Amino acid sequence: MMLTLSRIQSLLTSTFAPPSLHLSKTKTFASKTLLFSNPTTFQYPKFLHIKPSMFSPKPPLSAIEHRSLQTDASRSSYGEIHVIVGPMFAGKTTSLLRRIQAESSNGRSVAIIKSNRDTRYGLDSIVTHDGVKLPCLALANLSSFRQKLGTDAYDQLDVIGIDEAQFFEDLLDFCREAADHDGKIVIVAGLDGDYLRRSFGSVLDIIPLADSVTKLTARCELCGKRAFFTLRKTEETQTELIGGADVYMPVCRHHYVRGQTLLEAARTVLEPQKVQCGSCK
Numbered sequence: 008m009m010l011t012l013s014r015i016q017s018l019l020t021s022t023f024a025p026p027s028l029h030l031s032k033t034k035t036f037a038s039k040t041l042l043f044s045n046p047t048t049f050q051y052p053k054f055l056h057i058k059p060s061m062f063s064p065k066p067p068l069s070a071i072e073h074r075s076l077q078t079d080a081s082r083s084s085y086g087e088i089h090v091i092v093g094p095m096f097a098g099k100t101t102s103l104l105r106r107i108q109a110e111s112s113n114g115r116s117v118a119i120i121k122s123n124r125d126t127r128y129g130l131d132s133i134v135t136h137d138g139v140k141l142p143c144l145a146l147a148n149l150s151s152f153r154q155k156l157g158t159d160a161y162d163q164l165d166v167i168g169i170d171e172a173q174f175f176e177d178l179l180d181f182c183r184e185a186a187d188h189d190g191k192i193v194i195v196a197g198l199d200g201d202y203l204r205r206s207f208g209s210v211l212d213i214i215p216l217a218d219s220v221t222k223l224t225a226r227c228e229l230c231g232k233r234a235f236f237t238l239r240k241t242e243e244t245q246t247e248l249i250g251g252a253d254v255y256m257p258v259c260r261h262h263y264v265r266g267q268t269l270l271e272a273a274r275t276v277l278e279p280q281k282v283q284c285g286s287c288k
């Protein structure tokens with residue numbers, strides 16, 4: 008059958024009318040909130056027991072954080088994807104934890120995932136550079152999340168936070184499935200660029216799918232201006248190198264360009280020595 012413009016329009020109207028018009032909602036935030044507040048009827052895994060009291064202190068939410076927290080009435084049965092990027096020390100993890108806290112305070116069940124490659128603070132906690140800490144699940148890949156959590160617990164979940172998103176190769180597939188099909192609110196925090204300012208992992212690939220994108224900045228360690236980039240202070244050249252202030256510093260554009268030029272020169276000088284040392288044995 009030939010599809011005319013008016014036929015397409017009528018198909019769209021009947022197929023994609025708001026759920027409240029012709030679909031019975033199987034899951035509501037209200038029923039999930041009840042489950043959350045009555046643990047005797049449903050035993051949540053340990054890392055889902057995130058209570059508002061676990062966050063302290065509680066600074067006021069920024070405008071962007073307010074915007075991402077809509078009321079239940081304005082939320083559809085589809086999910087959302089919110090992306091937080093920036094250099095190291097920009098407050099990505101802090102912002103993720105605050106958004107998760109706000110969702111949890113609103114009665115939603117939440118879970119946080121981080122990459123198991125980052126073992127700096129153990130595998131069961133997500134920790135900011137200020138030492139703020141929350142329980143989380145450390146995974147090698149996101150596709151194992153539903154199975155690790157259990158299908159029932161996954162179905163009850165409203166909000167999924169993902170930290171260190173640059174380390175998850177299946178980030179795009181997971182976020183699309185979780186938001187488009189499973190109705191989850193996914194809040195993703197990660198580095199947009201590596202120490203050479205190249206796109207890092209799949210973080211930038213999810214931007215076309217996102218409801219909101221926030222690029223945070225740190226303070227340049229060398230001049231105090233806004234820092235957009237992460238400079239690696241050591242001679243290592245592999246893309247992935249777990250570390251904190253011992254290995255990296257946030258810098259402004261001026262100090263990135265200057266610092267990177269100096270470090271590149273130092274790496275070029277050091278590289279032949281490393282080869283020579285390795286073959287000396």
Ligand SMILES: Nc1ncnc2c1ncn2[C@@H]1O[C@H](COP(=O)(O)OP(=O)(O)O)[C@@H](O)[C@H]1O
Pocket residue numbers: 093094095096097098099100101102134135136137224225226227228257
């Ligand atoms: N150069 C810096 N610029 C900004 N914050 C810094 C810097 N060095 C340390 N910090 C601390 O790091 C905190 C942010 O930590 P965190 O949320 O873990 O950042 P990210 O996840 O982006 O690496 C800031 O609140 C601040 O106290």
Ligand SMILES: Cc1cn([C@H]2C[C@H](O)[C@@H](COP(=O)(O)O)O2)c(=O)[nH]c1=O
Pocket residue numbers: 094095096099100125171197198200201202203237246247248249250251255
């Ligand atoms: C720039 C850069 C960073 N990493 C690593 C270093 C840290 O372990 C994480 C980033 O942590 P944060 O929460 O954003 O502070 O990523 C890397 O492996 N490669 C890089 O180029």
Ligand SMILES: [Zn+2]
Pocket residue numbers: 227228229230231232258259260261262
């Ligand atoms: Zn600077």
